[in-house]
Amino acid sequence: MAQLTAGRSIARSSSTSTRGRRTPRFRPGDLLFSLILLLAIVYLVLPLLAIVGFSLAQAWSRTILPDGYTLDWYLEAVRDPRFRPTAMRTLKLVVATSILSPLIVTPAVIYVHLKAPKLKPWLEFLSIIPWALPGVVLALAMIRAYISPYNVNRPFLLAMTYILISLPFMFRAIDAGLTAINARTLVEASQMLGAGWLDVTRRILIPNIMTGVLSGALLVSALASSEFALANLMVGSGWKTFPIYQAQAQGTDGRIGSALAVMGLAFTFIVSMILIVLTTRDRRGRNASATAMANK
Amino acid sequence: MGAGLTAHGLVKEFAGVAAVDGVDLNVKPGEFVSLLGPSGCGKTTTLRMIAGLEQVDEGEIRINGEDVTDLPPQKRHLGMVFQNYALFPNLSAFENVAYALRVRRRPRAEITARVNEMLDLVHLTDAARKYPHELSGGMQQRVALARALAISPSLLLLDEPLSALDAAIRESLRAELRRLHIQLDVTVIYVTHDQAEAMSLSDTVVVMEKGKVSQSGTPQELYNHPKTRFTASFVGASNRQETTVERSGQALAIRWGEGSLPLATGSEHEGARVIATWRPEIASLHPEAGETSTGLSGIIELVTFLGPITRFDIRVNGAEEAVMVDVPSNGSAAFLPGQRVSISVPPDQIRLFPL
Numbered sequence: 001m002a003q004l005t006a007g008r009s010i011a012r013s014s015s016t017s018t019r020g021r022r023t024p025r026f027r028p029g030d031l032l033f034s035l036i037l038l039l040a041i042v043y044l045v046l047p048l049l050a051i052v053g054f055s056l057a058q059a060w061s062r063t064i065l066p067d068g069y070t071l072d073w074y075l076e077a078v079r080d081p082r083f084r085p086t087a088m089r090t091l092k093l094v095v096a097t098s099i100l101s102p103l104i105v106t107p108a109v110i111y112v113h114l115k116a117p118k119l120k121p122w123l124e125f126l127s128i129i130p131w132a133l134p135g136v137v138l139a140l141a142m143i144r145a146y147i148s149p150y151n152v153n154r155p156f157l158l159a160m161t162y163i164l165i166s167l168p169f170m171f172r173a174i175d176a177g178l179t180a181i182n183a184r185t186l187v188e189a190s191q192m193l194g195a196g197w198l199d200v201t202r203r204i205l206i207p208n209i210m211t212g213v214l215s216g217a218l219l220v221s222a223l224a225s226s227e228f229a230l231a232n233l234m235v236g237s238g239w240k241t242f243p244i245y246q247a248q249a250q251g252t253d254g255r256i257g258s259a260l261a262v263m264g265l266a267f268t269f270i271v272s273m274i275l276i277v278l279t280t281r282d283r284r285g286r287n288a289s290a291t292a293m294a295n296k
Numbered sequence: 297m298g299a300g301l302t303a304h305g306l307v308k309e310f311a312g313v314a315a316v317d318g319v320d321l322n323v324k325p326g327e328f329v330s331l332l333g334p335s336g337c338g339k340t341t342t343l344r345m346i347a348g349l350e351q352v353d354e355g356e357i358r359i360n361g362e363d364v365t366d367l368p369p370q371k372r373h374l375g376m377v378f379q380n381y382a383l384f385p386n387l388s389a390f391e392n393v394a395y396a397l398r399v400r401r402r403p404r405a406e407i408t409a410r411v412n413e414m415l416d417l418v419h420l421t422d423a424a425r426k427y428p429h430e431l432s433g434g435m436q437q438r439v440a441l442a443r444a445l446a447i448s449p450s451l452l453l454l455d456e457p458l459s460a461l462d463a464a465i466r467e468s469l470r471a472e473l474r475r476l477h478i479q480l481d482v483t484v485i486y487v488t489h490d491q492a493e494a495m496s497l498s499d500t501v502v503v504m505e506k507g508k509v510s511q512s513g514t515p516q517e518l519y520n521h522p523k524t525r526f527t528a529s530f531v532g533a534s535n536r537q538e539t540t541v542e543r544s545g546q547a548l549a550i551r552w553g554e555g556s557l558p559l560a561t562g563s564e565h566e567g568a569r570v571i572a573t574w575r576p577e578i579a580s581l582h583p584e585a586g587e588t589s590t591g592l593s594g595i596i597e598l599v600t601f602l603g604p605i606t607r608f609d610i611r612v613n614g615a616e617e618a619v620m621v622d623v624p625s626n627g628s629a630a631f632l633p634g635q636r637v638s639i640s641v642p643p644d645q646i647r648l649f650p651l
Contacts, residue, residue, distance in 0.1 A: 181385055185382045186382055188382070191369040191370050194373075203387075208385060
């Protein structure tokens with residue numbers, strides 16, 4: 001996009017210099033680029049449009065556009081007795097993971113960044129392993145390790161598993177924040193000024209990594225709200241989550257299933273939007289100075 | 297108000313290599329001391345040990361007689377200014393300066409008064425509400441200074457504070473530092489690799505090389521009477537040559553390329569291998585008029601106008617490096633590149649260091 005605009009502005013300035021002719025000159029490259037972009041957007045958006053259309057259609061089997069519109073499928077989905085309990089359970093997971101994940105990971109990352117930077121590559125490597133494992137393997141491993149011997153509360157274990165597999169994201173987000181502000185020197189400056197660990201963490205470190213922590217938390221909650229495989233394997237029999245209900249509804253009636261899918265998509269969309277706003281808005285402010293400082 | 301500092305036998309090793317290898321310091325109260333040397337000489341590590349940011353492997357540090365070697369930095373009550381300012385990006389200039397006071401839970405009125413006083417001191421009262429990213433490098437460094445001074449430390453440590461700034465700002469901040477030092481009567485330890493900076497600011501300069509102190513003294517002492525080869529070459533410009541002391545008639549002289557320079561009486565003995573150095577500004581140039589058995593002769597290779605002085609690079613036969621001679625600019629018009637000149641060097645200004 002930026003490339004397009006740049007190309008156009010250059011074209012404009014050179015064309016106005018030729019006796020006020022105002023038609024912007026398109027280079028052949030621009031056309032091809034726009035075409036590819038358009039195709040990509042269509043490819044990505046079309047399935048979404050299809051599912052939204054299907055969820056709103058009275059009937060839609062042989063025509064290009066839906067045959068009449070209705071909100072019936074949404075109403076039926078919400079009225080289903082399974083809707084509320086599963087939605088509440090998923091909501092609990094979302095809240096639990098987005099609170100616990102920062103609480104657990106932040107102190108660890110801060111410690112490693114400041115006191116044991118040589119351990120960082122090891123930590124990164126370890127944090128990727130759960131994420132890289134196939135869902136079945138991970139689920140069975142968790143059950144074997146915690147449920148069979150100790151009978152740990154299953155939903156709690158699921159939340160912790162979500163935190164486990166989102167570790168790489170959390171880790172990266174917080175570590176990047178610490179590096180950007182040159183945390184080590186700031187801590188030294190803080191020590192020279194008489195501040196202990198609690199003070200410097202509270203006053204300096206946390207405020208500056210807030211964006212990183214929040215993006216990490218949002219990523220975890222997006223995961224928790226839409227994850228199916230692990231949930232099905234670990235809690236699926238007695239504690240159905242929303243994605244599990246979504247899958248079941250899809251089996252009984254595709255139109256209700258698509259209504260639920262759209263609801264799930266809407267939630268993820270909202271979360272992503274918040275994430276984007278958070279990470280780009282702050283960038284212009286202090287993070288810009290931090291990167292400037294680090295570049296000096 | 298300034299504190300005195302003594303350090304004995306400081307040693308610090310990193311991965312088996314001694315960054316600081318037996319350093320002694322004696323800083324008098326109110327003194328401005330610079331640790332001067334090239335990168336890797338151990339000056340920053342020494343400063344960090346004084347600050348408490350590095351653990352001391354061997355040796356002790358005493359501030360006003362009190363042993364602080366094992367005291368954590370928070371308890372040492374020192375002020376430190378870092379090369380990259382290290383301002384807290386999420387706090388305004390005001391809050392940055394107030395940090396040390398807030399951490400000590402001082403009453404609000406006291407904090408406000410003191411911070412304003414400090415910002416006034418560095419002429420940044422208008423910038424109080426600005427954030428570090430909104431300030432220029434010079435302004436940020438001044439905030440850093442105000443922040444370090446807020447708790448009235450008895451010792452101020454500065455780690456190459458002007459290196460990240462451009463020349464014009466550096467000059468003005470240098471003057472600020474001098475002024476503040478006199479006004480506040482605080483002891484200052486200043487680390488730099490810029491010898492002009494060290495010379496212009498300090499009461500005492502400690503020249504360091506490879507973890508050890510090469511020489512310590514006033515700027516004049518170091519410049520005019522360097523005691524080690526390293527000090528002679530690091531402080532100020534000098535012409536140097538490895539050569540042998542030989543007899544030339546009644547007196548001793550040293551070979552310089554194909555020419556020779558007479559030495560003052562009481563110099564090294566005949567036959568000694570030495571490094572000979574002399575400063576560009578002590579020599580004088582003469583248009584070549586016939587053969588001269590004393591002094592050097594050569595062809596002017598390069599003329600560089602440096603403002604008050606003009607530097608001539610002269611190619612002397614047999615000498616590997618060009619010889620530098622500085623002449624006051626208003627007396628130098630007579631000499632042009634390509635011209636043959638003779639150089640006379642006062643014998644008593646030639647310094648010899650045995651090899």
